Amino acid sequence: MPAPKPNWFAIASVAYTVQPVSTIPMTWKSWLVVMVSDPYNLGQSGSRMPNMQFPNLDPIPIPAPIWLMKVLSLLTLTLHFFAVQILIGSLVAVIYFSLKSKGQGASANQVAALAVARRLPIVMTFVINLGVPPLLFAQVLYGRALYTSSVLIACQWIAVVFLLMGCYWLLYRIADRTGLGKPSHWHALGALGLAAIVGHIYATNMTLMLRPEVWQAMYAKTATGFQMPPNDPTSEARVTFILVGGLLVGGFWLTLHSRLKTISDEAASVLRSTGSVFAVIGAIAELGVGYWAYSVQPSAVTDGLHSTFYQVSIGIWAIGYVLALLVAGLQVLKKATTALLSTIGGLGAFLGIAGAVIVRDGIRDATLKLKGWDIWLRIENSNWFVILLFVILFVAGLVAIGWLLSVMKAAKPITEKVNS
Numbered sequence: 001m002p003a004p005k006p007n008w009f010a011i012a013s014v015a016y017t018v019q020p021v022s023t024i025p026m027t028w029k030s031w032l033v034v035m036v037s038d039p040y041n042l043g044q045s046g047s048r049m050p051n052m053q054f055p056n057l058d059p060i061p062i063p064a065p066i067w068l069m070k071v072l073s074l075l076t077l078t079l080h081f082f083a084v085q086i087l088i089g090s091l092v093a094v095i096y097f098s099l100k101s102k103g104q105g106a107s108a109n110q111v112a113a114l115a116v117a118r119r120l121p122i123v124m125t126f127v128i129n130l131g132v133p134p135l136l137f138a139q140v141l142y143g144r145a146l147y148t149s150s151v152l153i154a155c156q157w158i159a160v161v162f163l164l165m166g167c168y169w170l171l172y173r174i175a176d177r178t179g180l181g182k183p184s185h186w187h188a189l190g191a192l193g194l195a196a197i198v199g200h201i202y203a204t205n206m207t208l209m210l211r212p213e214v215w216q217a218m219y220a221k222t223a224t225g226f227q228m229p230p231n232d233p234t235s236e237a238r239v240t241f242i243l244v245g246g247l248l249v250g251g252f253w254l255t256l257h258s259r260l261k262t263i264s265d266e267a268a269s270v271l272r273s274t275g276s277v278f279a280v281i282g283a284i285a286e287l288g289v290g291y292w293a294y295s296v297q298p299s300a301v302t303d304g305l306h307s308t309f310y311q312v313s314i315g316i317w318a319i320g321y322v323l324a325l326l327v328a329g330l331q332v333l334k335k336a337t338t339a340l341l342s343t344i345g346g347l348g349a350f351l352g353i354a355g356a357v358i359v360r361d362g363i364r365d366a367t368l369k370l371k372g373w374d375i376w377l378r379i380e381n382s383n384w385f386v387i388l389l390f391v392i393l394f395v396a397g398l399v400a401i402g403w404l405l406s407v408m409k410a411a412k413p414i415t416e417k418v419n420s
């Protein structure tokens with residue numbers, strides 16, 4: 001089939017609109033070269049794929065090598081999931097401590113709840129700030145798929161902002177109430193519910209972007225953006241994998257807090273024992289749910305992951321979680337922990353998440369490829385000046401964080417005190 005003639009007016013107007021708002025470092029000259037050589041941005045292959053169900057036009061060629069965008073995206077997404085899991089685990093812990101300490105004023109459970117609750121707003125800052133970079137990378141790499149699915153479920157997608165604001169507000173209320181010796185399990189349950197809905201919406205969008213075959217029917221049904229996609233058997237497993245991991249990472253977060261010098265021995269013991277049990281349950285569950293999330297993928301997709309790279313990633317996933325499980329089990333058996341042990345357990349969990357994130361990315365690429373879109377064939381138009389600037393600012397940001405941490409370490413610690 002001959003390729004249809006490009007609509008130059010539409011291409012120019014969309015490109016004109018997108019160009020200034022994107023961070024995209026192209027010169028107009030290079031943009032013109034790309035537009036003339038490959039107006040549909042189909043990639044080096046140049047051939048138009050017969051089943052192409054994705055929007056053709058993509059006026060932004062990739063501004064950095066695909067491998068670099070992928071590395072940064074995978075790294076920041078691993079950090080995002082790690083922060084999400086600290087948030088989820090902390091909220092479950094606050095519910096548990098609050099229910100146990102109900103009516104007991106400044107009990108060990110209430111102090112344990114306060115130690116965790118006081119840090120919740122900070123954790124949320126990391127959840128959001130570490131979510132933004134992978135979102136930007138996903139948009140640049142997979143824009144044609146991701147923008148389409150986002151528009152189809154626009155109301156839920158925009159609702160994320162308000163759900164997050166509600167969740168954030170509840171986190172501050174939890175910190176305040178716990179500090180005053182009041183129970184906060186209902187607030188924590190509310191925050192947990194809102195966070196779970198946000199996670200659910202993300203999983204819905206990230207799976208809908210892989211299903212171009214349902215887009216047209218959805219749009220024909222309603223263009224209001226207020227609808228859920230037809231059921232996808234992979235979606236629930238994906239979101240469950242991230243949320244259940246909260247027990248594992250949150251568990252080590254609690255055991256790390258048991259080392260605080262600003263809490264009583266009883267509160268430290270409550271944090272350590274609860275955190276260790278959480279981590280054991282979380283590690284076992286993650287191994288099971290991870291297997292579930294992988295096995296619900298169609299065999300044509302998993303066939304695309306039979307390379308050494310993905311087999312090693314699956315190995316890293318399993319080794320990470322088994323390491324975390326061993327450390328957590330040791331903490332339960334010895335009824336003790338050290339900062340080093342909690343850190344090793346946390347690192348194991350981090351490795352597990354990293355392995356899972358790589359496999360998840362492979363699943364996305366294999367699925368899109370089966371449907372006619374090979375991400376690796378996209379046109380690159382790297383602007384090395386901006387990439388260098390990005391790296392310098394990134395390193396400067398890391399140095400600034402290191403400096404802030406050192407200031408924090410040198411500061412006089414605040415005692416976790418319940419004012420009942």
Ligand code: HEM
Pocket residue numbers: 073077080084127128130131132133134135136138164167194195196198199200202203204206207238239242243360
């Ligand atoms: C309470 C807050 C949040 C929770 C519980 C949460 C949870 C999740 C979950 C469960 C997924 C996995 C979806 C899947 O695998 O299909 C996910 C993916 C993602 N989240 Fe979050 N999230 C939260 C906030 C945010 C925010 C505020 C941002 C960005 C501003 C963000 C950015 C992302 C991105 C970009 C992905 C997928 C990236 C990719 O596929 O490349 N998240 N999140």
